[in-house]
Amino acid sequence: MMTILRRSLLVLLAAVPLWANAAPAPGTSAHDVVDTTTKELLADLAAHKDQYKTDPGAFYDSLNRIVGPVVDAEGISKSVMTVKYSRNATPAQISQFQDNFKRGLFQFYGNALLEYNNQGITVSPPKDESGDRTTVDMTVKGNGGAVYPVSYTLAKIDNEWKVRNVIINGINLGKLFRDQFADAMQRNGNDLQKTIDGWAGEVAKAKDATDNGTKAAQ
Numbered sequence: 001m002m003t004i005l006r007r008s009l010l011v012l013l014a015a016v017p018l019w020a021n022a023a024p025a026p027g028t029s030a031h032d033v034v035d036t037t038t039k040e041l042l043a044d045l046a047a048h049k050d051q052y053k054t055d056p057g058a059f060y061d062s063l064n065r066i067v068g069p070v071v072d073a074e075g076i077s078k079s080v081m082t083v084k085y086s087r088n089a090t091p092a093q094i095s096q097f098q099d100n101f102k103r104g105l106f107q108f109y110g111n112a113l114l115e116y117n118n119q120g121i122t123v124s125p126p127k128d129e130s131g132d133r134t135t136v137d138m139t140v141k142g143n144g145g146a147v148y149p150v151s152y153t154l155a156k157i158d159n160e161w162k163v164r165n166v167i168i169n170g171i172n173l174g175k176l177f178r179d180q181f182a183d184a185m186q187r188n189g190n191d192l193q194k195t196i197d198g199w200a201g202e203v204a205k206a207k208d209a210t211d212n213g214t215k216a217a218q
Contacts (some may be wrong), residue, residue, distance in 0.1 A: 030154040030161040031126035034136040038121060041066045072155060072162035073098055080177045083191060085185060085210050087183070092195055100199040132156045133164075177202075 011029075044054070044062055052059035077098045078086045086094065102211045104138035125192040127134055138150040151175075165174040181195065187193040195202075 008075065027159065028154075029126060030129050030134045031123065033154065033161045034138070034152055034163075035123045037066060037070050038138075041120070070161075070163055072157060072164055075155070075157075075162070076174075077101060077162060079174060080181050082178060082182070085181070089192060093192060097196045097199065100196060101203070129161075134161075164189065172214050 018071070041063070041113065044066060048058070048062065051104070052062070077094060080101070081089065081094075081097065122139045124137040124139070127136070131156050136152045136154060138152070140148045140150060148169045149167075150169075151167045152163055153167075154161045156162045158163075165172070167173070178187070184195045184198065184202050185192070
């Protein structure tokens, strides 16, 4: 069950690069961004779970609409690629990588989110948000009463708080995916296009890494 929870959180809460047409109103606190988005997504999932199980397109659209506005899509993709590789990427390659990253995450984690039964999520009280970066902490209950910590890093961009990274039960997802990308580049002879095209397979490896980390933590 913890494996299911971990996969669920990676879609529900992590910094997934998505596109959306709307965003929280300027001035909304980082704490409220995380709290409101989480509640809206869980409510939508509870209301439409049966439909989403048979209509993946509708599920994708819902995640895109709810989660997309609070994520720094461009920043996350460039962070995963790192300056070493992103500076040599064309705008088309950056865009393709964002799309492949998103598609890969949904492929491997989307179904697990549908298995989450809202055992309990609590957002911690707000922290200092006077600077351009802050964190918002959360605890998630699993079956059997186990509690798992989640911590988001948010950055203020054009006066709006956007998610840049997430640490789930000690696993830093930003670092995990950066390491996966660098390793893939090495194996592909520094062929950036080949690495972008094969990113779904790299996400699968990252999933295995989080699953193994989960088992070790139990």
